[in-house]
Amino acid sequence: MKSILKAALISTALLSFGGLAMAKETVVWWDFLGGGDGVRMKKLIEDFNAEHADTVEIQATTLDWGVPFYTKVQTSAAVGEGPDVMTYHASRIPLAVSQGTLKEITADDWTAMGLGADSFASTTWGAVSVDDKQYAVPFDTHPIVLYYNKDKLDAAGLIGADGLPAGLDGIDNFKAAMKKLQEGGTKYGMATTTADGGFSFRTIYSYLCQQDGDIGTDGNWLPGDNAEKLTKAVQVIADWVKDGYAPGYTDYPSAVALFTSGESAFMINGVWEVPTMVDLEKQGKLFNWGAIELPVMFNHACTYADSHSFAIPNNVGKDATPEKHAAVLEVIKWMEAHSLFWATAGHIPANKAVNESAEYKAMQPQATYAKLLSNMVFDPKSKNAGVASPLFDAAGNAFAAAMNNEVDAASAVQEMKSTLEALQ
């Protein structure tokens, strides 16, 4: 009897504490950031919570990336059980908007956060807009880049006077550089994910853009001579494999392993692998390395990019209170202001105030590749495009075989085109 009384007293006490804490807003946060960038995001969230100990608390959950994340957001928002704020790929916004999953970021919201169109690169701002309305706040830009082994390039005489790789522009020059490296004793010139056509779509799409090509959009995929341009883009990688510069059938972890073990002098991969290199370097297990904007294979520089952004789900039947909404905006505003730390994960901060700061310009190799911000291309504006989308799948089906020379590039492009045309 005594113990029951005691338990009752304790729970009453706890309840009243809970009552006191009610004044503090909690912001339920979902993200999909595993790996190196996830660790950094956790640190940012901790810092935010510490700074806002009396006012706002972020309750964060990390979910599985890709289709599972987007499906969960869509289904939970439809029944009012979504989070208060979440990370979202800009490339997936067209689909989310067509499903009514996202709340518009209104002009008042932008004012409250002290941000606007001028705060971001125009391509990035365009990526979060649908019909001139914004549905997310860009947090970063994450393009693919060319990682290089500086020691090997040095030995092969491929480092210019500015300390950066030189003479890599152009299909033939790039091959010649890889040949030089391989003659110098490196097993492969290039490590890239040749087993995954979906992942390689990022590279191929960049090369398409370098020829002023256009993938098209729903109802009009690969218009005009774009199929030929896409074929040329695929052929670049297929030739690397055929000529022995790049190993075929290489999956993502293998590509990273080939580069970090020194078996390959170059790697094309996302900027999110920067933390891997930094950590290995700290442990003294890595050579001198760097990362630069993708070399120009065709007419002009152009690189695929996507953006992690913050979006507010449209929780049906459960509108956020004005206090809650203000807390969410405060979270986003704070994160934008502190995105310099996020840059250590490799991503380029979307907020111009941060990526034009002196601190960012001193950050290497981030500051070197950040110049690609003016040469970016995002996924086409289609509900079938974006990461883990039907477009990526179509590319996976077509290009995995073509890159490894199982089928010729032209028929792979035709296959992709017919798959895309069958989409509804």
Next chain:
Amino acid sequence: MRRNRVTEYATAAVLVAPFVAIFGWMFIYPTIQMVFLSFTNAPLIGNGVWVGFENYIRMFQDRIFWNAVWNTSYFVLLTVVPGTAIALAIALMVTRLKGRTQSLILAAFFLPYVLPITVVYLIWDWLTNFQFGLIQYVIEPIMGKRINIWRTIPWFMPSAAILTIWWTNGFSILLFLAGLRNIPRDLYEAAALDNASRWQMFRSITWPLLWPVTVLCLTIQLILQLKIFDQVYLFAQGGRTQATMVLVQYIYEQAFQKNSGGYAATISVALFVIVVIFSVLQYQVLRVRGEK
């Protein structure tokens, strides 16, 4: 007496009611909904417009759907009978062992069954890795070159079948062992007195008496393998998913990736019909054979 019968029925009804209620609510109702959904153009969430047989017409003309039907059937062919035969062979060997050795060997065969598919995937993905995989050291001398198993179409399904048998065989082995233990010892003693050979004992005693267990194993395997998803989905990621597509994967893709709930429901109805036809057919065929 009459009153008794009524009470009996009432008791039976009360006892059965919870199951019927849950079964109706969790299974029958959603199934009916699924059939309705297949006649609409509904997205993943929310209602659609009635479109009649449009989805069905589309399905019958869908190259990828037929590809998925073929791949699923091929996978069933590669796993159900071979898997059951291997399980029987292993059970026959394990049953001859005694005591601790038997438990140890049995545990070794059962262990993979305990693993979740994600772990199975990681183990095999690592073993078969094109650059670093151990199995490549076996493949290279035989084939003359390394083979990326999960990107080479003729290799994909057989490899998926092998790892599935490795993964799920433990359960069938257990069923067979239980069946073997149920066969009375004196039958073998009598046969031994009559000078029967080991093969004759197997043909005339073990095999017929084990037949009901075999039927059970085959049916469980058939239904399970018709619903193949995880292995194929995980290993085909980023690759030629259309060429290796199986039915459940296609349902998943349509519903969750392409947001076409209606069409996904149509394929689900097709899979439902296929599973019902095959399992009823198989069970009947096998039972008739066993009763002969």
